[in-house]
Amino acid sequence: MGAASTTRLIRLGAAAVLVTGLAACSSHTSASPTPSSSISVPTTVTGSPTPTPSTSAAAGSVESKDKTFSVVAPTGWKKFSDAQATLSVKAPAATDKVTTNFNVVVQHPTTVPSVDDVVSQAEIAWRQQGVRATDEPDRTIGGLPSRGYTFTRTAQGTQFRQTQYFVVFREHVYSMTMTSAATPGAQSAADQALTAILSTWAWRKV
Template sequence: MTRRAGAAALGVAMSIGALSACSGGSSAPVGTTGSTVTSTTPAPTPVTTTATGASVYGAYAFVQPAAWVVDAGRQTKGVTTYLKAPQPVSGVIPTFTVATSTVAPLPALGDLAKQGAITFRQRGATVTDAADRTIGGEPAKGYVVTSSTPKTGTTGSQALTQTQYFVIHGGTIYVTTFTSSTASAASLKSTQDAILASWSWTAP
């Protein structure tokens, strides 16, 4: 049976509230399973010009993939955007979510990503660093998570891949999560990249 990648949004990663525990400066590097990708963190140059065809989601905007729809029922206090594809790909309905949080004092970006990776590894997932990038001109750090989850309504398990990025803008933490079946992750990467490349900020 088709599995809906809904848990991913709530795997927003971890309890973002626990992120405040990371705020005392940078922590020691944490190893990840798999290859590590390193790159120079780009200088922040926030993008405030909304792309043609972009949808506005409060303080940010991006171009929504064609035919993808908002699942308002899954948007909660922390999950400000929940988009899903119109149909399954390799047995899983791909989703893209955005969660937000404000924490004082604000943790370092690198600490947020490290803590998120730790949380997923504690759940038994494989975590691999993703190359640094920008989201709306702001530096972003993230990782790729591969895990196995029981199929809905049947026996067996489904391999899922989640790519998660952390970005800070205007004192708010944003966590983007793109979830799909592991089998379709490579072919759907361009969809995720297009969303993030079209991102802009509508509020300071």
């Protein structure tokens, strides 16, 4: 399998609110990196301000499989199948051999943690796996506070970057991950796509 002819779709397959390890799949190749250990959700309950969720969905929004939220995907992006995620969308073409993609995984832990607890636990677990995460600026997603980080690692012989944000809402933890090649051009485009997607996030009314 020649590296020059291989296009990969690498994503973070998280089964628990967590940052599950890398459960990547490939596009046009059968090779996959070995998944790493799952990161458990912390059980500490921390008080947080009453959220003010945004429920105004924009025209052209794509709804999640669990029907709890919707976003507008960048032009040309398409949904793709991912059993672990409630929403997965990808760019129309690869950049530097990696297809930039975004997914959302939802978990309902027995004891609901704060978003600070989730991020702290995840960063510790990544460090234990030799991955150094860099904090991203806090942001508001769907009207709710969110925290996140970015890290780079290698899978299938390709270095890639992932930016992950977390939101805790309605006793669920939402893990949002953008994956791209670790090259400057791919990272810049992925950052723009992530900002565009998260700025259109709307929760479904209950």
